[in-house]
Amino acid sequence: MSWFNYYGLIAVAIILIPNIISALVDKGAFENKYTNKAILALEQIGRYGCMVFMTFNIPYTYFNFWFDHALMVYLIVNGVLLLLYVLGWILFRKGRNTIKMLWLSIIPTVLFLFSGIMLLSIPLIVLAVIFGIGHITVSYMNRN
Numbered sequence: 001m002s003w004f005n006y007y008g009l010i011a012v013a014i015i016l017i018p019n020i021i022s023a024l025v026d027k028g029a030f031e032n033k034y035t036n037k038a039i040l041a042l043e044q045i046g047r048y049g050c051m052v053f054m055t056f057n058i059p060y061t062y063f064n065f066w067f068d069h070a071l072m073v074y075l076i077v078n079g080v081l082l083l084l085y086v087l088g089w090i091l092f093r094k095g096r097n098t099i100k101m102l103w104l105s106i107i108p109t110v111l112f113l114f115s116g117i118m119l120l121s122i123p124l125i126v127l128a129v130i131f132g133i134g135h136i137t138v139s140y141m142n143r144n
Contacts, residue, residue, distance in 0.1 A: 008054035014082045018089040034141040046131025050112040053124040062121035074118045081111040098143045105139035
């Protein structure tokens with residue numbers, strides 16, 4: 001894979017589309033009741049860092065796929081995770097219950113972490129862990 005990861009860009013776009021639609025339809029959908037600034041900062045650093053490193057492979061920070069047919073595994077697993085993510089948005093379109101909040105925070109975390117491991121991308125792995133800590137905590141604390 002070259003420095004630009006088209007598959008990663010598509011995955012990020014698929015994750016963003018339901019979020020954008022939700023924000024347009026329900027202005028209060030992303031109201032944040034949780035106020036721990038350190039966790040909120042971790043979430044944002046992780047979120048934007050994962051988006052960048054899903055799309056761009058910076059030389060000497062990633063080592064590409066490390067086994068035969070890894071691209072196929074990467075595409076299949078990420079495809080399933082993205083399908084589950086979109087399905088979560090459809091199934092849980094109303095409310096902020098615990099299942100919805102965890103579903104929509106754990107799946108992207110797993111997707112970013114899995115992608116980082118498959119590409120052996122050190123920054124993506126580190127940022128996925130940071131994102132997971134922040135996003136899962138914030139999502140859980142913002143549930144009803």
